[in-house]
Amino acid sequence: MVSAGSRDILHIDLDAFFASVEQLRDPSLKGKPVIVGGDPAGRGVVAAASYEARQYGVRAAMPTAQAKRLCPHAVFVRGSHGVYGEYSARFFDILDTYSPLVEPVSLDEGYMDLTGCDRLHRGPAERTAERIRQHIRDELGLIASIGMGTNKLIAKVASGQAKPDGFLHVPPGQERDFLAPLAVGCIPGIGPKGQKQLQRLGIRTVGQLCALSLKQLERHFGDWGVALYHRSRGRHDSPVHRSEEPAKSISRETTLQRDSLDRAFLSATLSHLTEKAGAQLRKENLFARGVTLKLRFRDFTTITRSCTFNAPTHNDHLLFESIGKLFTRAYRERVPVRLVGVALTHLTPHRMAQKDLFTDSNPERWDRLYKSIDRLRGRYGFNTILRAQSLRTAPRRRGNVLSRKISSKAS
Ligand SMILES: [Mg+2]
Incomplete structure (x- = not known):
């Protein structure tokens, strides 16, 4: 049973967005390692890499020269940001048709609150999530992964686990079990520096993090420790904010x-x-x-x-x-x-x-x-x-x- 007040939050994230748009615009790039950003001879960084390029270890924000070494036969494209903006607008237009509560996070990802929309969409939220993925594929030719859970934190981690081309639902009450085996780095707010600090305490997984008491975490890390205590248990209460106009004028x-x-x-x-x-x-x-x-x-x-x-x-x-x-x-x-x-x-x-x-x-x-x-x-x-x-x-x-x-x- 779903507990009273439990919410259905989705995190929708397009897979390899920039690179996928480039493959749509130039079908000859389909199935090839595509790297968006910088000139391979220059000093730029990778803005995005297709899944084919990721298999060689290429990642966003990596120096382009390093990407070139890892994947010498990759196709490098400069990137066409106006076009990405248009695809992004169409992506959010689709999301807007499923819920009035959509919060864009970046060009290719956003949160959606589907709580209470069961009747509206004639079916449970899981089915709506699959329908959204299909809709995006049919209309844009892009692949989205979706995570679903009782809050934004769980939804975000779940979409990361669902990639590529997947959907993952973490049912209410299973947040802690879901997170336990994962590496601490999967939790938003634990970057490379935080991971190193935790490693020094012998902590690699979220489950290990859960073993520490609130007192211990607070003593080691102050406010951040308190946040870690709650996040490691899958607790997060920030609501989905409706997309607002970013600036008045x-x-x-x-x-x-x-x-x-x-x-x-x-x-x-x-x-x-x-x-x-x-x-x-x-x-x-x-x-x-x-x-x-x-x-x-x-x-x-x-x-x-x-x-x-x-x-x-x-x-x-x-x-x-x-x-x-x-x-x-x-x-x-x-x-x-x-x-x-x-x-x-x-x-x-x-x-x-x-x-x-x-x-x-x-x-x-x-x-x-x-x-x-x-x-x-x-x-x-x-x-x-x-x-x-x-x-x-x-x-x-x-x-x-x-x-x-x-x-x-x-x-
Ligand atoms: Mg993405």
């Missing part, structure tokens, strides 16, 4: 050196601010579905104007198109402007709020363009490359003063 504004009536100059400044905000948006892997324009006049009256779009975007030219329209409508050349600002709003990690495939026939092309812009700026400075609109009045912008005065708010 990303805004950039600047007080002009001199109040201005110059429409072209104000527009160029807004374009520059939009580029700044857009760069931050992409850095945070987000998309905006709205923009807000802010104008403060010499008399300190302030107006804001907002609009939203159908599909979220992180492309500067689309963001500025809306800012520019708002500005054209709002600005009357009577009172000098003292401050201008832009805010990107309705932020989301998902590109497609609606499956609107017609707004931009080739979003990847733009992704590639903005990625290379961001890379150049990372290397040579933000103003290395600017939109023509941002440059139009460059001589009057008084050099770098503007960019230094730009403040970052709420980002």
